[in-house]
Amino acid sequence: MEQHAPVIGFLEDDPDQAVLVEHWLKQAGYRVRLFKTAAEFRRRQGSEAIDLLLLDWMLPDASGPQVLQWVRDSANARLPVIFLTARGSEEDLVRGLNSGGDDYVVKPARQAELVARVSALLRRIGLAGDEMESFELAPYRIDASHRRISFAGKDIELTPREFDLAAFIFRRHGRIVSRDSLLENVWNMSSAVSTRTVDTHISRLRKKLELNGEHGWRLAAVYQHGYRLEQA
Structure with missing residues (x-):
């Protein structure tokens, strides 16, 4: 599986x-x-x-x-x-x-x-397709086969972990993803591990992709639940 x-x-x-x-x-x-x-x-x-x-x-x-x-x-x-x-x-x-x-x-x-x-x-809801399939949430495009994300046609430099994190969250836009599920799916780690590393990566990703609502999407923290990529 x-x-x-x-x-x-x-x-x-x-x-x-x-x-x-x-x-x-x-x-x-x-x-x-x-x-x-x-x-x-x-x-x-x-x-x-x-x-x-x-x-x-x-x-x-x-x-x-x-x-x-x-x-x-x-x-x-x-x-x-x-x-x-x-x-x-x-x-x-x-x-x-x-x-x-x-x-x-x-x-x-x-x-x-x-x-x-x-x-x-x-x-x-966009979750049954091949994980290698590319998709768009304008103005963002997620190129899964080449593992890169572009904004308005310009590639954004991400680490491999940041790309995996972004792709997981973008595929689930509008829905909550918990810190534990991110540790399990992106880091392949037990949820018993500290989630501080997740919060740190989320903060970096928010800055790099400018997910503050200015470009139509906001990566928001949901208290006691996790994070949600939502339309601004």
Whole structure:
């Protein structure tokens, strides 16, 4: 499994269902974080950033729509969410989508369909493509194959680590990336290591790329969560 593979969170209290879906997602090349209760999900979201959430409707301490409302009201409001639930009526589907869900899969889920829906949603937010694929957030262009970033057509000198950090954050623009997830994905280090090195590199990157809002993008610190590249 690739170090930079998207991380899928799965909030599910049924251990058998959790293990099965985790196996399917790992087979498809994703990394997985399992949560058994809404309280556990809320507690761990400060440090364990995920790229997409699979959300069960019926949980021991909350309903799926209640969890989704908390997500949409949180600092990570743009987190993509797919309901995965046995509630398959049209009324439930409409309620799930109207409450802010991005997609809806009825249990028992079929492996190919579930993986396809996860992949499709990740593609929509720019995270399912090849890590070597170049992309743009005007006026910035990230040339992944040549490992360089340009601003308004001019290359910006970055260290290899700074490029990896910038590419990871740019691909997740609008969403929170935690310090722990940066240590894991950019530094390949345990989250038990001090995060001061992350803060130092973020500060340098902000200056080099002028991500202070002047050019349309701001690299902002989100208290107790991490960082977010957001439109100014």
